[in-house]
Amino acid sequence: MIVLGIESSCDDTGAAVVTDSKEILGDALQSQEEHKQYGGVVPEIAARAHLEHVDEIISVCMQRARIDLKDVDAIAASAGPGLIGGVVVGVMTAKALALALNKPFVAVNHLEAHALCARIASDVRFPYLLLLVSGGHCQILVVKDVGEYERLGTTIDDAAGEAFDKVAKMLNLGYPGGPMIEKLAATGDDSRFTLPRPLIGSGDCNLSFSGLKTAVRKIIESYSPDGSIEHAILPKQDVADVCACFQMTATDCLVRKLEKAIKYFKENYPDGQDLVVSGGVAANTYLRSALKNLAARYDLDFAAPPIRFCTDNGVMVAWAGLERFRKGFTSPLDFKPRPRWPLDENAPKAPGAGGVKA
Ligand code: KG4
Ligand code: ZN
Numbered sequence: 106m107i108v109l110g111i112e113s114s115c116d117d118t119g120a121a122v123v124t125d126s127k128e129i130l131g132d133a134l135q136s137q138e139e140h141k142q143y144g145g146v147v148p149e150i151a152a153r154a155h156l157e158h159v160d161e162i163i164s165v166c167m168q169r170a171r172i173d174l175k176d177v178d179a180i181a182a183s184a185g186p187g188l189i190g191g192v193v194v195g196v197m198t199a200k201a202l203a204l205a206l207n208k209p210f211v212a213v214n215h216l217e218a219h220a221l222c223a224r225i226a227s228d229v230r231f232p233y234l235l236l237l238v239s240g241g242h243c244q245i246l247v248v249k250d251v252g253e254y255e256r257l258g259t260t261i262d263d264a265a266g267e268a269f270d271k272v273a274k275m276l277n278l279g280y281p282g283g284p285m286i287e288k289l290a291a292t293g294d295d296s297r298f299t300l301p302r303p304l305i306g307s308g309d310c311n312l313s314f315s316g317l318k319t320a321v322r323k324i325i326e327s328y329s330p331d332g333s334i335e336h337a338i339l340p341k342q343d344v345a346d347v348c349a350c351f352q353m354t355a356t357d358c359l360v361r362k363l364e365k366a367i368k369y370f371k372e373n374y375p376d377g378q379d380l381v382v383s384g385g386v387a388a389n390t391y392l393r394s395a396l397k398n399l400a401a402r403y404d405l406d407f408a409a410p411p412i413r414f415c416t417d418n419g420v421m422v423a424w425a426g427l428e429r430f431r432k433g434f435t436s437p438l439d440f441k442p443r444p445r446w447p448l449d450e451n452a453p454k455a456p457g458a459g460g461v462k463a
Contacts, residue, residue, distance in 0.1 A: 111198060116417075133166040184196050209430065210438055217429075220425075223381045226414070237384045238266060239265075260314060265355060266386045290391065305361055309365075312359070
């Protein structure tokens with residue numbers, strides 16, 4: 106079984122061809138540089154760039170795969186959630202190919218693509234506990250099966266990646282902020298500043314990063330002669346110290362909420378054996394090693410996609426498309442792209458659903 110997947114929901118145009126024996130036959134990715142100067146993704150610029158590059162990315166992917174489009178069994182695309190202009194580009198392209206080649210179309214939830222991605226590279230079994238941390242989302246879920254999720258917690262304000270990006274912007278480190286913060290944090294002192302851990306005592310698995318970000322802002326402003334963040338001048342070492350403190354605190358918040366989730370998971374899913382992290386922030390090696398230790402403490406196996414498949418890419422979409430297709434899930438050609446698309450929307454509502462009480 107061979108599936109082509111297309112990703113275009115944010116600022117990466119990706120295509121990949123994967124097989125049910127977990128081979129990546131071909132893969133091509135173009136990360137848009139156009140947004141760097143704005144410190145965040147500009148939706149209209151992103152949509153235009155996807156439109157410009159998607160055909161070429163697919164043909165490079167097919168050349169690398171050394172197969173013909175007619176050898177593909179299904180065509181998948183990220184159909185939401187995401188920036189609608191970009192999503193439409195990928196979905197329309199996939200539908201056009203499906204129609205022309207007379208192959209099934211598979212609409213993939215972008216979050217499901219992140220959620221299932223670890224399964225292409227490692228032997229992760231259902232059910233597993235997942236921390237999904239990206240630029241737009243921050244959720245703790247039980248992945249029961251393809252298309253079956255129980256959400257245990259979510260951020261009530263910023264996503265984890267968004268917090269990394271906003272802190273990086275305040276420190277003039279460019280976009281995306283995560284990789285730069287990780288790099289500088291490695292030379293910083295994580296005990297230099299004490300930062301708050303919002304919602305830590307809330308008793309549920311929800312997260313909040315807004316107060317943490319504001320606390321970082323106040324530290325940066327204290328370096329400004331007039332108290333404004335624009336005029337703040339931080340010595341290099343202090344920038345590294347802020348990065349280290351922020352990364353350590355954000356990680357600690359995630360670890361502590363996951364600890365609650367693990368207890369619930371073990372009680373309610375006794376067959377579950379794996380803790381998985383995915384999404385762009387899962388590329389962070391400091392977070393990965395903290396989660397590896399956490400998993401070991403609770404006798405769980407830890408898995409994460411290879412670093413290059415944590416941020417958006419075509420492989421995860423092709424793989425999720427394949428997992429759906431082999432279960433018999435395909436989508437009609439009039440499927441409407443969805444800017445909002447919760448993973449657990451079809452889940453039966455358990456009493457007290459919406460957050461696990463400790
Ligand atoms: O999954 P992704 O590519 O896009 C979304 O679906 O949102 O995630 C992008 C996010 C950005 O916020 C970026 O700063 C963050 O992932 N990120 C990182 C790292 N690499 C990417 N955050 C922390 N550490 C990293 N090494
Ligand atoms: Zn993503």
